[in-house]
Amino acid sequence: MNWEQLLSLKRFGDTHKRLRKEQDETRLGFEVDYDRIIFSSEFRSLQDKTQVVPLSQTDFVHTRLTHSLEVSVVGRSIGRNVGQKVLEKHPHLKKVHGFRANDFGAIVAAASLAHDIGNPPFGHSGEKAIGEFFKTGFGNQFKEQLTAKQYQDLCDFEGNANGFKILTESRAGREGGLRLSYATLGAFTKYPKESLPKKPTKHIADKKYGFFQSEKEAFKDVANELGLIPTGTNEHISFSRHPLAYLVEAADDICYTIIDFEDGINLGLIQEEFALEYLINLVRHTINTKKYQLLSNTQDRLSYLRALAINTLINEAANNFMANEELILQGKFSKAIMDVSTYEAQIKDIIKVSVENIYQSSEVIEKEIAGYEVINQLLKSFTVAITNRYQGKPSSYDQLILRLLPNSFENLDDNLYTNLLNVCNHVAQLSDSNAILTYKKLKGTYL
Structure with a gap:
């Protein structure tokens, strides 16, 4: 894969190429993607969708909307960081084509903003509930009337695939859905494959699937424009990941690791002293002890440690991406960026506590x-x-x-x-x- 293709500004229905050097710097195409997503009715509905705790009555617990906004902010920072390094490594992208570091940030921010737009109500249990309806419930009767892949789409109903449907589906007066740039659509698709075969490899891109049968041709069009590497066999469609999808995933991983943990503390599901020690372990090398000791309440201590932790992991994600950029462009990097982090042990400790005390809580x-x-x-x-x-x-x-x-x-x-x-x-x-x-x-x- 090459960055010139991967950074395509093409939108559904375009008959001519959109060149970066001809873009209006006051309203860049990639930034238009962000605007279109945030003004969509589908995005607004996230304000009343569960992130961790369904139907929470407290003001400080995150919804899908606040989570998505935070992921987009983190994604923008990682993207800009990576963009600067990529342009230093491949100077022709700037000199010949006119790309800027902020372009990478804008693409990752837009894709991050939309990353949960297809998720059902009630958190991940919503996806499972839809799937169970067709696997073991009333919907099982339709199995014999559908192809294997169509039925699998329903049995493993996937928020990521539904998100791609929302972003690209045409309807009267809205051809091409939100008409986002293909670069943003590529970065949005963490799992560029069909629902079958399930997990054919250990590659992170095969963990789930990213488009329904109804959007298969649309995704093939996007993949071909971006130059994604075909990885499927015979009649099965799959591609390598768009490199910036790794950064969208990293931004999401960083936010749910730190922010869900913070929600658990605020809800009283995790003891403050116990929890703060876990966060301190993550930022031990950057913490200002004197400043921290002056903070007198839980909220201020949490905010300080959260900011340090997120900043630490943003830099870590960008560095890990660049260390593996060549493998990523070859489609051979098979893990999530944060899975090779030097802070992997600390992250796993935080997630373990969150699972035991939040995700599996009676509430x-x-x-x-x-x-x-x-x-x-x-x-x-x-x-x-x-x-x-x-x-x-x-x-x-x-x-x-x-x-x-x-x-x-x-x-x-x-x-x-x-x-x-x-x-x-x-x-x-x-x-x-x-x-x-x-x-x-x-x-x-x-x-």
Whole structure:
């Protein structure tokens, strides 16, 4: 892979190349991507979606929206850091093509901002709930009517693939979705493969999948423009990662490691003295002991250690990327950037505490159980109504249910897979509160 192609400014529908040296510096194409994402309705719904603790009533616990904003800030810093080093190593990118260090930061920031845009309500349990509906629940009946890959898309419903669908899907008046640059779409796709085969290698890019069957051709177009390396065999489609996807992943890893831990402390799920010691171990070489000892409350101590920790890991991520840049461009770097960090042991210690005290806490588990029930009921009601209409035999009740769906469902596709996937996409775009409200309407408890 080469950086000239990887930094493509092309957008869906373009007939001519967009050259970097011809860009308006006051409104750069990569920065337009960020604006389009942040003003989208799909992004706004993240303000009421779970990051760690579902349906939290406290002000200081992160939602998907605050998490995404923080990841974009960290991603921008890592990207600019890497951009400066890449331009020093490959000076022709600046001299001949006009690229700047900030371009790398803008791409990573935009992709980071969108990285959770396809995630369902109720956190990662939302993805699992949708999958279980088709694997073992009511949706299992559709298995024989779908191809293996179509059925796998539903059984392993993936927020990353749904995000790519949201960003690129055309609809009336909005051809090409948000019409982001291909560079940003490439950086967004951490897992550039289909749902099958599952985890064919130990490469980090094969851990999950990044696009549904409905967006396969769209992703192939993006991959070909960017010059991503094909890695699939026979009829299976997969590619090497866009190098900047490693930085998006690193920004996410840094934020959820540090910020989720901070949420656990603020919620009282992790003891302050115990937790602060873990953070101090991460920043021991940069901490100003005198300044730290002057801080008199938990919030200030946490803020200080968080800032130090994130700054430390940003520099670490950028250095690790450049140390492995040649392997990354060859598609041969098989681990996440933070998995080769010199702070790997400290990071693993923090994540272990978070898993035991936050992710597996009774508060989280009880609300995830409720989320399973909500999503299962929504999917069942909508799929029954949709399939009955698809078969030309909707009941009066089905007609009422269909009115709860967006106008885009009025002209149903004649493809069962498309209809089922669109139901999943609709449910996934609901906020936590809206999902619960719709559930109450269906149960008749809203009156």
